Structures are given as structure tokens and as C-alpha cells.
Amino acid sequence: MSIKIFLPTNYFYLKRPCNLYGQLHISDDNVVVYYVVDVDNNKCNTESSNMRFLGAIRCSDSYADSNYCSAHDMMLCFTYNNESPNISLMFTGITPENLKQIKLILYDKQIVRSLVINGYNTLNHWTRESQINDECDFYMLARLVQPEPESGTFRKSEGLWFYGSQPLCLLANLPMQLFKHIVGNAFVNGIITHTVIFKHYKEWQTIYAAGSRLTNIMIDRALGILLMFLLFSLASHPGDFLIQISHIIISQLYSLLKVLEGSPIGLKLNIHLNNFFLDCFKYHIELWSTFLDLIEPIVRQVFLAIGAFGCLGFTYQIALLADLISIVGLHAHCFYVYTKVLNNVGVKGLTVLWQVVRGNRYNILRNRIEAHNYMNRQLYLATIFFSAILFLFPTTLVYYVVFATLKGLTFATLAILEFFRRKILNFPIEMFLKCVKKGFHEIDCLRVLDIPLQKQLFFNHRNSKILIFVYKLQV
Structure with a gap:
């Protein structure tokens, strides 16, 4: 003791x-x-x-x-x-x-x-x-x-002269109060519930209420306002930039489909299935291009919204950019979903028919694979379907790999934006500065x-x- x-x-x-x-x-x-x-x-x-x-x-x-x-x-x-x-x-x-x-x-x-x-x-x-x-x-x-x-919950004025001034504090919080009022609307809330901007708004409110990252919030707003002035002062026609990016993405998809039309990297694809995929995807791209032409006036105003969101903070601009990338790349995501479903069907069909060709079946009650005597017509049909799926599967697999890679690049871009968005708010800047000063x-x-x-x-x-x-x- x-x-x-x-x-x-x-x-x-x-x-x-x-x-x-x-x-x-x-x-x-x-x-x-x-x-x-x-x-x-x-x-x-x-x-x-x-x-x-x-x-x-x-x-x-x-x-x-x-x-x-x-x-x-x-x-x-x-x-x-x-x-x-x-x-x-x-x-x-x-x-x-x-x-x-x-x-x-x-x-x-x-x-x-x-x-x-x-x-x-x-x-x-x-x-x-x-x-x-x-x-x-x-x-x-x-x-x-x-x-x-x-x-109170925390001392905002400690080390932050900005929050010590009541008029400056009210002026800085005015855009946020306006955005909070807009988000609180039931109709708007139902539209943006699953967007990155709404998710970031909830995270931002949590951090601001805790009061542990006030320095990060000040730097976030300063960077957002600075970027807003740069966009409005240097870009003569800011809306044209997004339109050009959208058309570039569409042209690149056309180029990608043109590469798949022949024999990509020496692969011998099924001609009829390949032409069917190309017709479907080209039609899908044409529909998306027509849709972008219809909403072109709205897209031009999105750039202004990204700049105006600088009043809320640089992280809000990043969140809105992430939502914009998701919208622009929606047709690529649809291609990925189509090819994924076809690839899963092919894999599942080959797995099941392979057991039939070998004379086996899966016993659900005993949870095992056991031998089974199939009739001749069953084996004949199974062999035909197995051969058809086996020869068509490489074409489906190539399309799945291509669009899965495209989806992965889009996901990686969104992940990088999310990483920077969260680090700007959560990085202990004040603590880091004090660590430098011992x-x-x-x-x-x-x-x-x-x-x-x-x-x-x-x-x-x-x-x-x-x-x-x-x-x-x-x-």
C-alpha cells in the first residue's frame, strides 16, 4: 500500500x-x-x-x-x-x-x-x-x-478575435443562417438528403457546435471567399467551362467505345454481342448528350453556385463539386451497373451449368454437391447453354473490366475530394501551431x-x- x-x-x-x-x-x-x-x-x-x-x-x-x-x-x-x-x-x-x-x-x-x-x-x-x-x-x-x-458551451473569443466581435460574427454567420433556412425547407430537404453537400452540412454543424475547430472554420471560410473572388474575376464565362468538360467526357466515351469496337489489346470478342453492346451504350450516350443540351442553361448557373458557396466555406465548394462530378458521370455509372449485372449472370450461369455438365447437383437440404443422374435432353440443353455462355463471357468480362475501371477512377476522385474536405475541418491546426511553438x-x-x-x-x-x-x- x-x-x-x-x-x-x-x-x-x-x-x-x-x-x-x-x-x-x-x-x-x-x-x-x-x-x-x-x-x-x-x-x-x-x-x-x-x-x-x-x-x-x-x-x-x-x-x-x-x-x-x-x-x-x-x-x-x-x-x-x-x-x-x-x-x-x-x-x-x-x-x-x-x-x-x-x-x-x-x-x-x-x-x-x-x-x-x-x-x-x-x-x-x-x-x-x-x-x-x-x-x-x-x-x-x-x-x-x-x-x-x-x-456557455465553449469560449469562442479565446484566441480568436473574429468571434470576439459581435458584428463580425453576425456578418460571418449570415450566409450560413440563410443556407440553414433553405435546407430546412421540406421540399429542398427531400431533394438534397442524399447529396454530399447535405452530408457535409451536417458534419459542419456538428464541428461548429462542438467549438473544437474554430480556427479550421475561419481558414475554411477565408479560402472559400478567396476562391469565389478568383472565379468571378478571372473567368469571363465560367459556365462554359462545365459545358466543355461535359462534352469532353462524352467524346472520350465515344472514343472508348470505338476502341472496343475492334479487337482491344488483341482480344477476339464476339461480333454480334459486341455490336449489341455498342449500339446500346451509344444510344445511352446520345440520350445523355441530348439531356445535357436541354439543361445547359441550368448547368451554366451551377458554376455560379460553386462560387457563391465560397461564403459558406471552401469545403462547401468541394462538396458541391463532388455532387457535380457524380451527376456528370451518371451515364458511366449506369454502364458499370449494366455490365456488372451481365457479368454476374454469366458467372452464376457458368457455375451452375458446370455442375450439370459434370453430372452433379447442389443439394439444398444437405448443403453439399452430390452426383445426380440427368436425362439426355437435360444434359444436351445444359451443354448448349454452357457453351454459349462460355463463348460470350469474354466479351461481357471485357466490358465489365473497362467500365469497372472507369467507375473506380470516378470513385477515387470523389474519395480524394472527401479526404481534403474532411481534413480541412478536422486537422488540428491550432494544436499543430502550438506544437511547433512547443x-x-x-x-x-x-x-x-x-x-x-x-x-x-x-x-x-x-x-x-x-x-x-x-x-x-x-x-
């Missing part, structure tokens, strides 16, 4: 009477831990308002005995004199039966406040959430030394160093002297 006492370093050398405030914790293995967080010199102290009175530091001349400490409801009592350079432990309110050692751990409050644990800074995260491992002394200490949060410390970097003292400290417990080991937390 042991006792741990966490004490600020400057209090260890403090030689004046004062009261000690903090918390007491008893672990499952009966280790008594005292967390001394603050002192009170008969002055108003906000940090000690929610702390428990633990004891005091007294001059050895005024210290009486344990009865004196019990009468004043003390859990700890340190004394000092003119001869010793530091204070000494004289009394503990809760002492284990078999006390073996006492550890006095000195720490710097600023270092503990700057700890980064599991990607979160203790100052910005733990003051709002209590998801802390109570069995870890450092976790508990880091939570206790945090200053009292101000009224303002944050990883909890794994903490070191517990032994402090050599001029005179060994002892604690009298049941007529025996218990050694007091003094350590210091450093990074």
Missing part, C-alpha cells in the same frame, strides 16, 4: 502558511492519491472554488499534533522551518493499514494543462467532456488543473525524475518512519 501526493513544484518550496485545495482519489488497489491543485492565501481564487479543502501548509512552530489537523478537517498537513529548504509531510487523513512508501510527485501546472492525449488537448476537450480513465493518475491530474470554463506536449513524453534532497524526508506512521520519495514530472 502506498500514498501518492501530486503537488505543484513551487508549493514544495513555499514557506508561508496557506490552505491546500484539490481532490482525493482511492484506487481499486487501495492506493490513496492526493491531488493538490491550488492554494488559498485568504484571497478570492476562482480555481479553488470547486475544489475540496485538503489541508494546509503550516510553520512547524504552530503545528500541534494530529488532533489539531482532525479538528480542522485536514487531509494533508505540511510543515516548514528555517533550516530545511522545502516543506515536510506531517499528517495524512487517510492512511492505508500497511503503508510501505509515500511518493511526493511535483508537477508544473502549465505543462499538465498543455498535454495532448489521444489527439485532444486537455484544455479544449476535457473541460467539456469527462471521457477520462479515472485509473490513470495523469489523466485525473490533467482534468483537475484545467481552469474553470466560462458560461506549446503542447504528448502524454507519452512525460518523464518522472527522482529529485535528490539534502535531507531525506520521513513520515511517522505507527511509531515507524516511512520513506518519502520525491519525484518531478518533466517533458
